[in-house]
Amino acid sequence: MLSVTETQEIVFSADLLNKCGDIVSRYPDGKQKSALLPILHEVQAVYGWLSPEAMDKVAEFLDIQSIEVYEVATFYSMYFMRPQGKFVLEVCRTGPCCLVGAEKIMHYIGEKLGVKEGEVTADGLFSYRGVECLAACGYAPVLQIGPEYTFYENLTTDSVDQLIENLKKKI
Amino acid sequence: MGRKLLLEHINVPGINTLKVYREKGGYRAVEKAIKTMSTDDVVEEVKKSGLRGRGGAGFPTGMKWSFLAKPEGVARYLVCNADESEPGTFKDRYLMTHIPHALIEGMIVSSYALGAHTSYIYVRGEMMPQIRILEKAIAEAREAGFLGKNILGSGYDLELYVQPGGGAYICGEETALLESLEGKRGNPRIKPPFPAIAGLYGCPTVVNNVESIAAVVPIINDGGEEYAKIGIGRSTGTKLISASGNINKPGVYEIELGVSVEDFIYSDEYCGGIANGKRLKAVVAGGSSVPILPANLILNLVNGDQRLMSYESLSEGGFVSGTMLGSGGFVVLDEDQCVVRNTWNFARFYHHESCGQCSPCREGTGWMEKVLHRLEYGHGKMSDMDLLVDVSKKIEGNTICPLGDAAAWPVASAIRHFRDEFEWHVSNPALAVKENYGLANYADPLPPVVAVEA
Ligand SMILES: Cc1cc2nc3c(=O)[nH]c(=O)nc-3n(C[C@H](O)[C@H](O)[C@H](O)COP(=O)(O)O)c2cc1C
Ligand code: SF4
Ligand code: FES
Numbered sequence: 292m293l294s295v296t297e298t299q300e301i302v303f304s305a306d307l308l309n310k311c312g313d314i315v316s317r318y319p320d321g322k323q324k325s326a327l328l329p330i331l332h333e334v335q336a337v338y339g340w341l342s343p344e345a346m347d348k349v350a351e352f353l354d355i356q357s358i359e360v361y362e363v364a365t366f367y368s369m370y371f372m373r374p375q376g377k378f379v380l381e382v383c384r385t386g387p388c389c390l391v392g393a394e395k396i397m398h399y400i401g402e403k404l405g406v407k408e409g410e411v412t413a414d415g416l417f418s419y420r421g422v423e424c425l426a427a428c429g430y431a432p433v434l435q436i437g438p439e440y441t442f443y444e445n446l447t448t449d450s451v452d453q454l455i456e457n458l459k460k461k462i
Numbered sequence: 463m464g465r466k467l468l469l470e471h472i473n474v475p476g477i478n479t480l481k482v483y484r485e486k487g488g489y490r491a492v493e494k495a496i497k498t499m500s501t502d503d504v505v506e507e508v509k510k511s512g513l514r515g516r517g518g519a520g521f522p523t524g525m526k527w528s529f530l531a532k533p534e535g536v537a538r539y540l541v542c543n544a545d546e547s548e549p550g551t552f553k554d555r556y557l558m559t560h561i562p563h564a565l566i567e568g569m570i571v572s573s574y575a576l577g578a579h580t581s582y583i584y585v586r587g588e589m590m591p592q593i594r595i596l597e598k599a600i601a602e603a604r605e606a607g608f609l610g611k612n613i614l615g616s617g618y619d620l621e622l623y624v625q626p627g628g629g630a631y632i633c634g635e636e637t638a639l640l641e642s643l644e645g646k647r648g649n650p651r652i653k654p655p656f657p658a659i660a661g662l663y664g665c666p667t668v669v670n671n672v673e674s675i676a677a678v679v680p681i682i683n684d685g686g687e688e689y690a691k692i693g694i695g696r697s698t699g700t701k702l703i704s705a706s707g708n709i710n711k712p713g714v715y716e717i718e719l720g721v722s723v724e725d726f727i728y729s730d731e732y733c734g735g736i737a738n739g740k741r742l743k744a745v746v747a748g749g750s751s752v753p754i755l756p757a758n759l760i761l762n763l764v765n766g767d768q769r770l771m772s773y774e775s776l777s778e779g780g781f782v783s784g785t786m787l788g789s790g791g792f793v794v795l796d797e798d799q800c801v802v803r804n805t806w807n808f809a810r811f812y813h814h815e816s817c818g819q820c821s822p823c824r825e826g827t828g829w830m831e832k833v834l835h836r837l838e839y840g841h842g843k844m845s846d847m848d849l850l851v852d853v854s855k856k857i858e859g860n861t862i863c864p865l866g867d868a869a870a871w872p873v874a875s876a877i878r879h880f881r882d883e884f885e886w887h888v889s890n891p892a893l894a895v896k897e898n899y900g901l902a903n904y905a906d907p908l909p910p911v912v913a914v915e916a
Contacts, residue, residue, distance in 0.1 A: 317623040319537070319580070322663055327645035328628045332587060359645075366647040366817075367628025369587050385549045386750060386807045387706040387793045423631065423811055424549040424750075425588055428706035428793070429713045440590035 301344045303352070307337055311352060323353050327363055331370055336438035340371035368422065369437075376411040376418035378458050381435050384421035387428035396432045396446050397421055403455065416459070463731065464718040465692060467680040467700050468673070472560050478595065480602035483563040491682040492608055495571045496616045499682075504575035508678060510686030512698035517543055517634075517671030518749065518789040520773050523678075529658040530576055531666040539667040540578040541643065542569060542675055544585040544592075545627055545634040549750035549811060550791025553702035554672040556714040558585075558592045561676075562599035566622065568675035570608055571682055573620050576668055580621050583672075584639050587626040596624045631815035635863050636669040638817065649817050650863035673702050694720030697772035701790055703732075708796035710734035720775075722768045723747075724761050727794065740796040743901055744880075747776055748788020750808050751868030753875030754801070755785050781875065797901040801883050802894075805876040806834035812869035823866040826857040830873050837884060840891030847877050847884050 303311070311330050318325040327349070334345050341364050350357040364370045371379075382397045397408075400419050404412050411418045427433045430444035436458075443454055476482035483489070495504050509524030530538060542565070546554040558565055565583070573581045585593050600622055603609045611619045625643055627633050633642045637651035640662050661667020677699060681689045690698045697719035706712045709727070711734040717726065726732045727742065736742050745760040746752060762769055764783050769775050776787045795804065813827040830853055833846050854870035861867070877884060887894040 317582075317621075317625075319663065322644070324645035325625075325643060328587070328642065329626050331628070332590075332626055353645075355645075363628070363645065363647055367587070367630050369629035384807075385811055386746075386804050387550050387791075389807055390707045390793070390795060390799055390804070422588075422629075423814060424547060424551075426546045426552040426555045426586070428550055428552050428791070429704060430552075431706065431712075435588060438590075440588050442591070 301338075301342070301348050303334075303348060304337070307333060308352075315353075324355055324359070326353060327355075327360065328367070331360075331364055332438070335370060339377070340374050374411070377416050377462075378418075378436055380417065380419040381422040381425075381437075382419060383423070383425045383427070383431065383433050385424040385428075387424070388431040388433065391431045393432040396434075396448070396451065399448050400434075400451060403451065416462070417455070464716070464721065465700065466716050467689075467692075468557065468561070468564060468676055468702060469714075469716045477561055478559075478563075478599070480563060480599070480606060483561070484606075487683075488563055489567055489603075489606075489608060491679045492567055492570050492574075493614065495574055495682050496614050496618060501575050501577060504571065504682065507681055507686040508575070511677075511681040511689040512686075512693075512696060513674065513677055513681060513689065514697070514773065515671055516673035516677070516701065516790070518548065518751070520787065523670065523674050526658070526670075527572075527576060527668060529656075530668055531659050532577065533666070537580065537663075537665050538576055538578045539662045539665055540569065540573045540576050540581040541639065541662060541667060541669045542581070542583040542672060543634060543636065543639060543669050544583050544589070544672045545631075545639060546589075546672070547586055547631040547634050547815075548789045548791055549808065550704060550706055550746060550793040551749050551789040552704045552706070553714045553790060555589060555592060556704075557672060557676060557702065558589070558596060562592075562595050563603070564676045564679060565596070565672055566599050566603050567608075568678045569622055570603070570613070570620060572668075572670070572675055572678050573622075574618055575678075578668075579619050580623070582623050582625050582643060582662075584625045584627060584633070584643055586633070587628050590626070593624050593626055600624070630817075631811075632817045632863075632865060635865065638863070639669060640667065647817070649819050650865075652862055692718050694770065694772050695774055697774060697787075701771070701787070703771070703790045703792050705733050705792045705794070707794035708737045708740060708799065709794045710737050717771055719770075719772045721771050723771055723776075724768060726771055726792070727761075733792075733794065736794065736796050738796075740798065741901060742794065743797050743799055744795040744801060746785075746791070746793040746795075746872070748786045749791035750793070750811065750872060752786040752788045753781055753784070753871050754805075754879065755783075755875070756879050759783050759879070760785070781871070782878075785875070798898060800838075800898045801876055801880040802834065802838050802887050802899075805873055806831065806838045808872045809834050809869065812865065816865060816869070817863075820861040820866065822857045822860045823869065826853050826866070827869045829853050830869070834873070837887050838894075840887070840895045842884075842888045842891070844885065844888050846888070847881060850874075851877055 314326045346360040432446040514520040633648040638648040657667040742757040809831040813831040854874040858870040883899040
């Protein structure tokens with residue numbers, strides 16, 4: 292469900308518009324819709340999630356219907372339909388990772404942050420969720436953090452503690 | 463030591479840069495192909511090599527290329543499948559991270575062979591760091607004159623772009639990938655028409671896996687016949703195997719096809735044996751979609767011969783006692799792992815990743831997940847095993863794309879080979895949530911294989 296939490300005026304920065312224009316130039320004339328997925332990543336990197344207003348702006352930019360953007364954004368797991376913590380810890384929960392303790396790590400992260408999967412901590416900094424195989428099964432357990440999708444591999448409870456401390460310092 | 467064609471220079475410092483890659487002989491294949499070979503010559507070498515698609519299905523690459531339609535005045539496309547999302551598979555990420563130019567070089571040679579002037583590498587969106595690495599490598603290659611207009615003065619033009627996905631396993635399926643590349647939901651297309659006739663933007667298109675494309679480089683450098691000398695039978699060349707789970711040395715290994723499974727698991731050159739001194743229980747040999755086999759059947763064939771890491775040997779015995787090489791995602795389970803839990807986990811994965819177009823897949827994967835969940839959590843019934851087999855049969859072969867089969871096989875094979883473990887979960891519900899069934903009679907040292915029924 293698309294839920295509108297607050298309406299915000301969306302103005303794409305010159306930098307973002309440049310990036311979007313550059314992406315569109317990769318496809319043949321008239322096939323600018325191909326730019327949709329990459330542009331949604333760029334927009335999410337700026338705003339942290341994809342609000343209906345932001346998606347409407349993308350539709351306008353690509354000269355397609357808003358519904359064409361919504362149906363795509365809701366199909367793919369990387370696009371957030373509501374605001375998230377500043378850092379979203381995405382832990383792989385698929386079979387091979389579970390063979391070497393991914394479930395324990397995920398449970399530990401939940402306890403440490405004191406929130407349920409998908410919820411944001413009170414300070415707005417963190418949320419976490421389970422995601423499917425990240426093509427890093429040999430370095431399990433693993434998690435990733437967007438928007439650059441940095442990988443953290445061979446996780447232990449100690450390395451999770453360390454990671455969360457480091458992220459707090461980055462603020 | 464087996465021969466290495468793709469990973470030979472993986473440990474050379476700076477091999478991710480064009481400079482060092484060239485010092486190690488990189489871009490020779492581009493020079494050789496573009497300057498001295500016709501496009502048909504390149505296709506012919508790939509045919510001779512016997513190279514089979516490394517993305518999972520194992521379709522001969524040269525043959526796929528020769529099916530590409532070439533109507534006058536219509537663009538053709540090469541699209542590289544770097545969606546790598548099959549659980550247990552992480553070789554493409556490894557290759558792109560460490561030797562990005564191997565893929566770029568392969569893309570240039572392959573695009574030339576197919577007459578494509580615009581090519582795309584579709585990388586799963588989560589691999590943002592790899593996308594940056596590839597973009598940098600492309601910029602370097604362009605700077606050096608290997609991309610762009612009039613490559614090496616030959617008159618051949620090629621533009622190469624990297625396209626991120628949005629997070630969806632189904633976009634690894636080639637027609638879903640093309641839909642996604644067109645900016646749509648990743649719903650697989652009904653075939654025919656095949657991409658070779660109507661692919662990207664309705665134009666003739668070849669989709670190949672990262673590893674298949676990288677393998678074209680040594681094939682052009684050394685010749686298809688040399689490549690075909692490596693390996694065994696119709697399994698020619700080398701293959702990247704992603705090894706994970708309960709082994710001493712998880713990682714990506716390049717093997718000559720035909721090494722024995724036993725060597726692969728236990729020798730120090732590869733996995734280095736089962737971790738923590740435990741014993742082997744089961745293996746998922748080719749990514750989550752292929753049938754799981756107990757230790758005795760993965761190590762040996764029913765006739766007692768050693769099973770080998772090759773397309774033919776792994777599938778020997780069909781689905782009764784065999785499995786598949788698939789994408790080369792080799793997942794090892796030790797004696798402490800629960801097959802019911804692992805099967806439930808995979809079923810949840812397929813339910814989550816079903817695109818929802820076909821009812822048997824959309825509904826069936828959900829039912830399988832539900833029933834496996836109740837078995838794992840102590841609420842199962844003895845009739846559940848037959849129910850699961852029944853659901854899996856109703857999905858298999860009745861869907862638009864092979865994801866349905868991929869969801870059905872792991873469940874059907876787990877029940878075929880581990881039925882006693884499932885039954886134990888039903889008869890001991892309280893115990894089953896606390897402990898695992900253990901090794902039973904599957905382990906090494908190998909017990910004699912008792913008659914396996916169909
Ligand atoms: C559900 C599903 C997922 C797939 N995922 C991948 C993938 O991640 N990478 C890949 O190369 N092929 C994948 N494939 C296989 C592709 O459809 C296609 O056969 C392959 O990219 C062809 O390349 P190849 O001939 O070089 O192997 C998948 C197929 C299915 C049905
Ligand atoms: S089999 Fe499943 S994933 Fe494939 S098209 Fe049908 S519903 Fe979609
Ligand atoms: S199963 Fe976790 S990265 Fe593959």
